[in-house]
Amino acid sequence: MANIKDIAKLAGVSVSTVSRVLNNHPYVSEEKRKKVEKVIEELNFQQNLNAIHLVKGKTYTVGAIIPYIDHPYFQAMVGGIMENAFKHNFSVLCCATNYDQDEELKYLHMLKRKQLDGLHLFSFE
DSSP states (O other): OOOHHHHHHHHTSOHHHHHHHHTTOSOSOHHHHHHHHHHHHHHTOOOOHHHHHHHHTOOOEEEEEESOSSOHHHHHHHHHHHHHHHHTTOEEEEEEOTTOHHHHHHHHHHHHTTSOSEEEEOOOO
């Protein structure tokens, strides 16, 4: 699998230039941008989101722990979370647990391990 060093070498540019192209940075000449984009396409390069999240310290993902997916109250709450999250380019992980403590703890540990940026916890009890 290709990485940005491979792309830089094949395009004849620096790794910084490849990074700027991938992040849509404005200070890249059109010529260099096209070279890099051509190599990216040729190699079918896909960015490693785990590496990006590690560098930025954000996953752009929030979780919603709900006991039941088929209850109108929880559907409305998760719908609101999703609407707001999408406006800010976040993903939502919806976790129906049926009040199983072990399942709930899994998602809390994801937050603790920084696999999620935030977590909403809903309950009737």
